[in-house]
Amino acid sequence: MAMPAQKRDSVPNEDVRVIAITSGKGGVGKTHIAANLACILSEMGKRVLVLDADAGLANIDIILGLKPKYNLHHVLTGEKTMSEVIVSGPAGINILPAASGIQEMTNLSRGQKITLLDELNALSEDIDLMLIDTAAGIAGNVMYFNMAAKEIVVVVSPEPTSMTDAYALIKVLYKAYGEKRFMLLVNMVKNADEARRVYRRLSSTTEHFLDVFIDYLGYIPQDRSVREAILQQRPLVEIYPSSPASRSLFSVAEKLCREQPESYGGGGLKFFWNATINRNHG
Ligand SMILES: Nc1ncnc2c1ncn2[C@@H]1O[C@H](COP(=O)(O)OP(=O)(O)OP(=O)(O)O)[C@@H](O)[C@H]1O
Ligand SMILES: [Mg+2]
16 A cells, blocks of 8 residues: 555645546446556656546456455445555556445445545545546436546547437536536547547537537547457556557646646545535435
């Protein structure tokens, strides 16, 4: 566990960037992207925490060959502290396995909420950026993570169903939660032109029918080395740093750093957890 011991009664770090990686349709590459962006950003000197918020099976620990013993559930029951649950991964990244425990967060006692927020505030001292690997779709759980994150990256592939599901996701986030800004990342494309076409089509429809703004974050080409890295349970950007998909991931990470919102409004992490914990359904 790479994190320093937590300090009690610490002042939360208000500047933690919280970015959700999400999608309408499943299997578009969210987990792979979150894992690799985390590694790149960590190599760039950021202290990165990945929150695995997907209760599904193909989770980030499997993609990175990690075997976490505990998860958020153990923090909520008081058996473990946050720092005992967080595992360190490649490139110095930290992962909070939260797939188990997320549903429980709707039913916490006041005491449990205070303990959890305390732990999280302490944790915020040790990180600059949190990436949330969400499940796909528009279930309540996924919506809450997206709503609570200050930045939302929607991953989409050129498949028509992926695009219509991305539209549905953006529509719900806008109509039910008032989200207005999204970043679009187009995965598994043949080339930059195809990615731009996907972006143009999706952004023109959403911006026409909804009062939202879709920023183009970039694209990642279809690349056989992605599957190879996943089979080896190692980060693509470490084992094949010059593969086309890795090169694109490096540019996406740079763009994310360059286009950091000027004012984060403070309380990125605190806002996130408050919003997540205080939601009233899961
Ligand atoms: N750029 C790419 N080129 C080739 N294959 C890719 C690429 N990105 C992802 N894949 C393939 O897509 C599969 C699904 O990726 P991943 O598990 O990251 O998707 P996901 O969106 O997290 O899925 P889920 O919605 O189930 O959580 C991977 O196993 C990988 O083989
Ligand atoms: Mg996934």
